[in-house]
Amino acid sequence: MNFNFLSPVSDSVLAHNQLLAPLSLGRKIKIHSEAEGIPDLEHVKVAILGVLENRNDVNYIGETFNLNEIRKSLYTLYPGSWTTVIADLGDIQKGETVEDTYFALKETLAILIQRRIIPIILGGSQDLTYANYRAYDSLMPMVNVVNVDRAFDLGDSSKPIKNNSFVGKIILDEPYNLFNYSTIGYQTYFNSQEEIDLMERLHFESYRLGEVSNDITLVEPVVRDANIVSVDLGVLKAAEVSLKQKVSPNGLDGKEICAVARYAGISNKVSSFGIYEYKPSQDDEITSMLISQMIWYFIEGVNYRVKDDDFSDGNSHQKFITLADSHELIFYKSIKSGRWWIEIPFLSNVNNKLKKHTLLPCTHQDYLDACNDKIPERWYKAYHKNSV
Known part of the structure; x- marks a missing residue:
C-alpha cells in the first residue's frame, strides 16, 4: 500500500485522546501515529484524511493551519451502535507546489476508493475537490458531483484554478467524466447572472437556500445520486461558526448541515465526502465541534446504508x-x-x-x-x- 504522502496525527492530539473515556470515538478508531505507523486497513469502511493545502484560496496570504481542534472534538464524541470500522489516516502536508498536493491527494483517494473505503477529506481550500474528482479517472466513466455551497464556483476556466473557480476546470479539463453537477444551498446574490444562466444551459441542478431550508428532504435524492459530496463551510450562517469562519448572516444552520451529511452517508453511491474552507481561530471550539458532528452524522449514515437499488429482482x-x-x-x-x-x-x-x-x-x-x-x-x- 503506497501511503507515502501521509503524515501521522500529532502527538498532542494523541495525548489528549489518552485522557478520554474508554467508550469515546477516539478510543475506538484506528489512528495513524508516529509510533505505530499507518493502521491495518482490513475491514475499515471510513477513513478520515486531512489535507493542509490552502494556497489556491483567493484570499490566501501565507497563513498555515492544522486540524488538531477538529480531531480533538471528534474524538470526544461517542459512536452510535455502529459496526462501521473507522480509521484516521493523518494528513497530507502541502507539497512543493499545489499541483504536488493535488497529485498526493488524487493517488491516496484512488487507492482508498478502489478498496471500497470511503474517505472523509478535511481540507483547506475547496479547489481540492478537483483532485478528488480526478481520483475517479481510472475508476469509473461518469462522475456526479454535489457541492453544498453558497456559490456555484464555476469561475473563469481559462484562468488558473482557485477555490471559487474549480468547477469550470472539472467541466472543461480532459478526460471529460462529469455527468451531473448539483449545488445545494446557493444564495443568488453570491452568483453572477452569467453563472446562473450557464448552470441552466448545462442542465445542472441548483437548489436555493430557501428551498433547502424549507424542506431539507429535497437534498436526499440529489446526494443519493452523487459519487462526490463537497461541503464549503461558507454555506453555514455566521451565527453557527466562530470568528474567522463567518461569511454570511444567511446560510444553513447546524441541524440542516448535519442532515445533509447524514443523507450523504446513507447514499449507496457516495464514495467520497469532503469538508473544506476550514479556518481555525482563537475561539474555534464551535466550528470544530460542528465539523465533528457533521463527520459523526456522515458515519451514522454510512452505518445504516440499505442495499435497495438492485432492480434486477x-x-x-x-x-x-x-x-x-x-x-x-x-x-x-x-x-x-x-x-x-x-x-x-x-x-x-x-x-x-x-x-x-x-x-x-x-x-x-x-x-x-x-x-x-x-x-x-x-x-x-x-x-x-x-x-x-
Whole structure:
C-alpha cells in the first residue's frame, strides 16, 4: 500500500485522546501515529484524511493551519451502535507546489476508493475537490458531483484554478467524466447572472437556500445520486461558526448541515465526502465541534446504508407508470426502504456513456406531481442532458 504522502496525527492530539473515556470515538478508531505507523486497513469502511493545502484560496496570504481542534472534538464524541470500522489516516502536508498536493491527494483517494473505503477529506481550500474528482479517472466513466455551497464556483476556466473557480476546470479539463453537477444551498446574490444562466444551459441542478431550508428532504435524492459530496463551510450562517469562519448572516444552520451529511452517508453511491474552507481561530471550539458532528452524522449514515437499488429482482420494488405532459414516466419504489426512483429513457441516437435506462433518485412528491400532469424538474434536466 503506497501511503507515502501521509503524515501521522500529532502527538498532542494523541495525548489528549489518552485522557478520554474508554467508550469515546477516539478510543475506538484506528489512528495513524508516529509510533505505530499507518493502521491495518482490513475491514475499515471510513477513513478520515486531512489535507493542509490552502494556497489556491483567493484570499490566501501565507497563513498555515492544522486540524488538531477538529480531531480533538471528534474524538470526544461517542459512536452510535455502529459496526462501521473507522480509521484516521493523518494528513497530507502541502507539497512543493499545489499541483504536488493535488497529485498526493488524487493517488491516496484512488487507492482508498478502489478498496471500497470511503474517505472523509478535511481540507483547506475547496479547489481540492478537483483532485478528488480526478481520483475517479481510472475508476469509473461518469462522475456526479454535489457541492453544498453558497456559490456555484464555476469561475473563469481559462484562468488558473482557485477555490471559487474549480468547477469550470472539472467541466472543461480532459478526460471529460462529469455527468451531473448539483449545488445545494446557493444564495443568488453570491452568483453572477452569467453563472446562473450557464448552470441552466448545462442542465445542472441548483437548489436555493430557501428551498433547502424549507424542506431539507429535497437534498436526499440529489446526494443519493452523487459519487462526490463537497461541503464549503461558507454555506453555514455566521451565527453557527466562530470568528474567522463567518461569511454570511444567511446560510444553513447546524441541524440542516448535519442532515445533509447524514443523507450523504446513507447514499449507496457516495464514495467520497469532503469538508473544506476550514479556518481555525482563537475561539474555534464551535466550528470544530460542528465539523465533528457533521463527520459523526456522515458515519451514522454510512452505518445504516440499505442495499435497495438492485432492480434486477422484481420482488424488491414496486413499479408505477403514469403519463405527464405526453411523456410516459416510470417510477420505482423500494419495498425495503421506501425510496423512489424515476426512469430516464435511453436515446438510441446519442453516443452516450450510459448506454442503458438510467434510474434517477427522486421523491414520492415527484410521483404525486407526475400523477397531476407535472413533469419532475430532475427528470426534465436529466432527459435533456441525455439528448444534448
